[in-house]
Amino acid sequence: MSSEAADERVAAASVVDVARAEPARRSGGGTLWLLGSELLTLFRRLRTWAMLAALAAIPVLIGVALIIAGPAPSGRGPTFLSEITNNGLFVGMTALIVAIPLFLPLTIGVVAGDTIAGEASHGTLRYLLIAPAGRVRLLLVKYLAAAAFCAAATLTVVVVGTLVGWALFPIGPVTLLSGATIDVGEALLRFLAIAAYVTVSLLGMSAIGLFLSTLTTVPVGAMAATAILAVVSQILDVLPQLEWLHPWLFTHYWLGFVDLLREPMVWDAFVDNALLQAGYILVFGALAVGRFLTKDVLS
Template sequence: MLSELKVMFTRRRTWAMLAAIALIPILLAIAVALTAERLAPGEGPPFLDRVTQNGLFTGFTAMLMAMPLFLPLTISVVAGDTIAGEAGLGTLRYLLIAPVGRFRLLVVKYLGTLAFTVVGTLTLMIAGAIIGAILFPVGPVTLLSGDVIQIPEALGRMALVALYTTISMMGMLALGLFISTLTTIPVGAMTGVLVASGVSQILDNLPQLSWLHEWLFTHYWLDFADILRQPMELSSMGSNLILQLGYVAVFGSLAYGRFSTKDILS
């Protein structure tokens, strides 16, 4: 596991993607700071009208804006590359020559992508807090319920939002691992994961398919706003975790079923 993390976090591509994630709140804060017109409460994306009042909302707003596309895009690159990338480089059979079982290799690859997700979500929130503190006032945070909390507790809730987002990505990571076992072309696997994410989000917005919504892995993605209430509402986090673990079980099993019978020629 340590060797996998070392390989991942010594790649220039990994740091480039983390830098791109950090740019989301930075560009958002700069755009808001340079705009003379101030938004009325409720105008624009959620939380955007609060950014100028308290810089700590920069991270929350950036997370909401990144969740539908940009965050899944960067994470799909990592998820799709897990097995297909090794096969494409011709290093997969050398990994399996070592005393490492195929199941263990899949687990290590999955945990590696999960580690990247943790670092990516924390990077976004930390970058948002820093640029928000530089450009806007920072003080006690007024929650969506109207209650006011102090900065240390607000930072704790930012960490919970990052955790919630990581949980939200677990199902997509498992899907990416499965698709990655089907091909030796990393770009194809990445595209498949991203398309699945887009289709799931589209279906989740169709009222005619309301019976299906709670089964879609993207359904709870934006419900972390419940963390910004007093008392904190964690029921959506629990439902999200159960749903994502279901996807991990299903697509993890499919990935193992495919990978355990796959002829490794490269």
């Protein structure tokens, strides 16, 4: 059975589940149930697990490459790469830096771009809209599921990277960018904070993907457009002629998590990033609602 056929069967099963749950939805407890059903649908798709496996492969490849080729020269390659052979905890951070520009946006683009367009292409969208005001609720649930995938994708890279580093390299106290040293326990807590930072960074992109998904019944188009916008935003962010625009680009603070590896931790980038992503969520969420409420759903 192909992955596409399997996804269609999962989507059909989701519609049946939602139809059976209609009494619960009308009683007011249906939003959480619908969210649970959507998360179950998302995380039992082969495509979802294939993308998470691809992300998990990044720290594995980094660790194996360093075992085979030896330590990287200082100052060359991604940040922290030269530190890995001395402390395996840096595998997760290096993998995250490698994944952020392209691999994470690709996977988020696939999930966010498929939210509405995927249902339309499978012919299941109209069956999901079976309750009054169901469209807004459906958009909210679809977005929350995409946000959950953002967290899962980020944690996959960080957790697998930490485990790979633990298995292949020495583990010990971590020297921060400011020169201070912290123990392993505190380092792991900071890595979780960094995972939260990156998850927040991807929420604005998810809102963009949700909006684009309401514009088409072809999910591949919404997926590609979302991923391309992330690449274009990063290109614009490195052009000095557009410096005035940089703080408004949704990718501008994506690598600002390095401030969490200082002593004391600097939270300015985290706050600025959260505010920026919230702005994108509000704008593109409103656009998605406006478009979806006036859309003729024929499939």
